Amino acid sequence: xxxxxxxxxxxxxxxxxxxxxxxxxxxxxxxxxxxxxxxxxxxxxxxxxxxxxxxxxxxxxxxxxxxxxxxxxxxxxxxxxxxxxxxxxxxxxxxxxxxxxxxxxxxxxxxxxxxxxxxxxxxxxxxxxxxxxxxxxxxxxxxxxxxxxxxxxxxxxxxxxxxxxxxxxxxxxxxxxxxxxxxxxxxxxxxxxxxxxxxxxxxxxxxxxxxxxxxxxxxxxxxxxxxxxxxxxxxxxxxxxxxxxxxxxxxxxxxxxxxxxxxxx
Amino acid sequence: xxxxxxxxxxxxxxxxxxxxxxxxxxxxxxxxxxxxxxxxxxxxxxxxxxxxxxxxxxxxxxxxxxxxxxxxxxxxxxxxxxxxxxxxxxxxxxxxxxxxxxxxxxxxxxxxxxxxxxxxxxxxxxxxxxxxxxxxxxxxxxxxxxxxxxxxx
Numbered sequence: 001x002x003x004x005x006x007x008x009x010x011x012x013x014x015x016x017x018x019x020x021x022x023x024x025x026x027x028x029x030x031x032x033x034x035x036x037x038x039x040x041x042x043x044x045x046x047x048x049x050x051x052x053x054x055x056x057x058x059x060x061x062x063x064x065x066x067x068x069x070x071x072x073x074x075x076x077x078x079x080x081x082x083x084x085x086x087x088x089x090x091x092x093x094x095x096x097x098x099x100x101x102x103x104x105x106x107x108x109x110x111x112x113x114x115x116x117x118x119x120x121x122x123x124x125x126x127x128x129x130x131x132x133x134x135x136x137x138x139x140x141x142x143x144x145x146x147x148x149x150x151x152x153x154x155x156x157x158x159x160x161x162x163x164x165x166x167x168x169x170x171x172x173x174x175x176x177x178x179x180x181x182x183x184x185x186x187x188x189x190x191x192x193x194x195x196x197x198x199x200x201x202x203x204x205x206x207x208x209x210x211x212x213x214x215x216x217x218x219x220x221x222x223x224x225x226x227x228x229x230x231x232x233x234x235x236x237x238x239x240x241x242x243x244x245x246x247x248x249x250x251x252x253x254x255x256x257x258x259x260x261x262x263x264x265x
Numbered sequence: 266x267x268x269x270x271x272x273x274x275x276x277x278x279x280x281x282x283x284x285x286x287x288x289x290x291x292x293x294x295x296x297x298x299x300x301x302x303x304x305x306x307x308x309x310x311x312x313x314x315x316x317x318x319x320x321x322x323x324x325x326x327x328x329x330x331x332x333x334x335x336x337x338x339x340x341x342x343x344x345x346x347x348x349x350x351x352x353x354x355x356x357x358x359x360x361x362x363x364x365x366x367x368x369x370x371x372x373x374x375x376x377x378x379x380x381x382x383x384x385x386x387x388x389x390x391x392x393x394x395x396x397x398x399x400x401x402x403x404x405x406x407x408x409x410x411x412x413x414x415x416x417x418x
Contacts, residue, residue, distance in 0.1 A: 004285035007267060007329045028327070032307050035287075035325045044284065046330060096393010098313050098320045098371065174308075174392050 002039050009046040013132045013151060019045045020149045027151060029107025030069065032099065052106070052153065055079065064155040066106025070094060070118070073105065082159065083125065086166040086182065090121035095174050106152045112143055112200050115176040117168060119143060120195030123203055124182035126160035129153075140203055162186040165255040168196070169247050171238055178239040181251035185259055192227045192252045197234060197244060204230050215260050224253035269332035273297070274341025282328050288314070291328035292338055299339035299366040303395075310394035313367040313374075314338050320374040339366045345373055352411040358403030364396045372408060384409065 010016040019025050024042035028034060034041075052065030055076050062079055070091045073079065080088045094100055094117060108118045109129065119139075127139040132151040139155070164184040168177040180195035190211050195201035206212075210223045233244035270279040271291070278295055289312045292300045303311030305324050312324040315337040339346060346369050350359075359365050368391065375382060375390040382390065387408055388401075396404070 002285060004283075004327075007284040007327065009329075028330075031325050031327065031330075036306055041285075044327070046327075048330065092389065093392075095308060096310055096371075097374070097390055098310055098322045098393050099307050101319050101321050102307075102325060 002035055002037060002041065004041045004044045006043045007046065008043050009049050011049065013047075013050065013153065016045050016047050016050070016151055017132055017149070019043055020151060027110075029067070029110065030103040031107075032103045033107065033111060033113075047151070059159070061159055062157040064105055064157065066104060066110075066152050066154060068105050070100040070103045070105070070108070071097065073118075074100060079157070082157075083121075083162070083164055086121050086124075086164045089166045090117040090168070090180075090182075093117075093168070093170060093173050105155055109139075109142070109155060110147070110152050112147070114198045114200045115196050116201065117166075117177060117180050117195065120168075120180040120193050120201040121164075121166050121182045122155065122157065123193040123201050124164055124166070124184040124186070124191055125162060126158040126186055128156040128158070130156060143200060160186055163259045165258040167251050167255055169251065176238065179233075179244050179247040179251065181248065181255055183252060183255035183259060190223070190256070190259075192223070192255075194227065194231050194248050194252075197231060197248075198236050198238070199232070199234060202231050211256070215256060217257065220253050220256040223256055224249045227252045267329050267332075269329060271328070271331050271333075272335040274337055284327075284329060286328040287324060288316075288326040288328045288331050288336070289323040291331075292323060292336070297338040297340050301363065301366060303363075303367075308393075308395065309364070309367070310371060311364060311367040313370040313394070315342075315370060315374060318374075318377070320371050339370055342370070342373060349376075349408065349411040352414070353404060353407035355410070356403040356407040358400045358407050360396070360398035360400045360403075364394060364398075368394045368396070368404065381412065 026041045027045045048067055052067040054065050056063040057078055074088050074091045122139055128136050129142045130136050130153045132153050134150050162184055166182045168180040170177050177196040182193040184191050190206040192204045193201050204227045211219050228245050228249040233241040235241045266281045268281050289300055301311045303309040307322050307325045312322050313320050314323045316334050371394050
């Protein structure tokens with residue numbers, strides 16, 4: 001059970017950042033994961049009063065505040081239209097509606113959890129995170145950074161034309177995925193993102209131009225084999241490394257086939 | 266200690282709490298005993314309450330964070346619940362009854378958001394409410410019968 005000495009609802013990012021320098025102080029997002037640990041927290045820093053619970057849409061991008069819930073993502077028509085329902089597909093089986101009403105995008109991405117459906121799907125997009133005070137970095141770079149005391153403020157999804165498809169294998173609905181897979185064609189390149197390996201999501205690009213000649217069953221299979229060969233999988237109680245490797249191949253191939261069609265759409 | 270005020274079941278309740286008091290403990294200490302402690306790992310839905318009309322898990326919400334918000338438990342929504350719980354009981358789907366308060370609260374949230382859900386929409390919305398008696402099909406039949414009865418009226 002978590003133990004908290006002091007609760008502070010902050011009024012600014014500066015205040016949150018200052019408090020977050022304390023070794024035993026923690027930013028609280030949805031508190032879903034934090035609550036399950038046995039952490040002793042000195043000050044719980046609540047950023048829910050900073051107006052970071054909205055999805056702002058401009059002509060160029062979606063700016064998703066750190067306190068936006070997974071349910072908001074699931075129900076956002078424009079974001080889901082832009083991503084061919086990939087965001088909705090990535091969150092719809094995460095526990096239940098009540099959980100998704102509380103879990104936040106900030107908490108989900110900040111943890112860079114291996115099981116994360118969200119890290120997997122957003123890594124397939126032209127996406128960035130805004131950190132305080134660091135600034136804006138690509139989500140891929142962020143996913144490889146070590147955790148520090150900065151604050152995740154926004155997730156930014158550029159409206160770069162994209163074809164994207166998401167799927168995950170679960171042993172049982174509402175459980176963590178055994179393997180998650182997002183494939184996309186964005187910025188002139190095909191990418192496959194494999195999450196729940198069970199390590200954190202990894203991006204594999206089509207560096208060998210396997211899909212340059214177009215998507216056919218043959219090229220999709222070849223690319224899927226390339227992806228499976230270029231990821232490391234592991235074993236846990238949800239699945240073995242060999243099984244995950246096979247799932248990566250199958251899900252990548254299916255997703256690429258679904259992308260199909262004209263790459264320049 | 267922190268002084269908080271929550272609008273609970275239509276009444277303003279103020280109290281002094283510890284920083285790590287969870288909403289479930291605050292509610293139970295104010296006689297909302299329908300809110301039950303189940304898994305405490307945010308998986309079972311037993312502790313579901315409505316905060317600002319949104320279903321949430323009170324086992325994972327700090328009471329301090331609920332300050333200034335409106336919270337409803339089953340104690341405050343008896344009339345709304347009574348419209349359909351009889352249909353669940355008719356199916357024998359309440360069984361041991363342990364999951365019922367959370368299940369009923371989330372069903373209220375479902376029907377407010379989507380008054381005419383399909384069976385798949387009901388299953389998807391209630392996926393976060395676990396029943397240890399595995400009475401899911403009976404619960405679904407009960408809700409379906411209730412919705413059918415509305416159409417027949």
